Amino acid sequence: MTHAPSEHTPDRQPDARLRADAERNRDLILAAARRLFAREGLGVSMASVAREAGVGKATLGRRFATREELLNAVFADRMDAYAGAVTQALADPDPWHGFTGYIQAVCAMQAADRGFADVLTMSFPAAKALEARRTESYNAFLELITRARSTGHLREDFVPEDLVILQMANAGVVAAADDSAPDAWRRLVGHMIRSYAAPGAPIPAVPEAPAPTALYRAMVRLARTGPEPGR
DSSP, X not given: OOOOOOTTSGGGHHHHHHHHHXXXXXXXXHHHHHHHXXXXXXXXXXXXXXXXXXXXXXXXXXXXXXXXXXXXXXXXXXXXXHHHHHHHHHTOSSHHHHHHHHHHHHHHHHHHOHHHHHHTTXXXXXXXXXXXXXXXXXHHHHHHHHHHHHTTOBOXXXXXXXXXXXXXXXXXXXXXXXXXXXTHHXXXXXXXXXXXXXXTOOOOOOOOOOOHHHHHHHHHHHHHHOOOTTO
16 A cells, blocks of 8 residues: 655655745845845846845746835835824824824835835835735825814815825935935924924924035035936
8 A cells, every 4th residue: 555755755855945945035035125125225126136135037037027026025014014104193192293293204214215215206006015005004194184184283285295295305315315414304304394284283393404514425425426317
């Protein structure tokens, strides 16, 4: 009487090794993409991701057939945090405080990861999971606007598109200031919150401006490297 080989027999070992290698390559690719996107933004090529991960382009293609699949996987946790930020803001008993806290939190996420700064200012129709989370967050933000406006502290002419404009501006400041003036974005956000506030609204203090020498270093770096493609 014969028996089917068990999972521990030599016949099964090659398959197990292949699965382990595939999972290891996927982890290497995701780690490499996160590093490159966070440091350089979404302008990084798929070939650069493969080189950073130490795998071939064919291996990258087997794990992630399209750029959108890679973006879905790389930014899934950040989109979860993005959606969680607006949920936390809605739970704040002071809607205006929740609103200003949300603006600061979202811009801080951009400052921490240049790739995510780009994600928040672009649309990726083929990245279904990413776009679904974006839509969920947007709908919750609409409710946050309504609540903040009901306090009388948010200007009546504030519209959701103003957040998109802020995110675009913030992404530009983060990229331009880079390590020379890493907190420059805080000054921008502070002034923008002031512009959203109705007369008499409590306003968070505006952070200090970067030192002139820090901004000068950033300007010198930009002059040497030139504007990034697409910016």
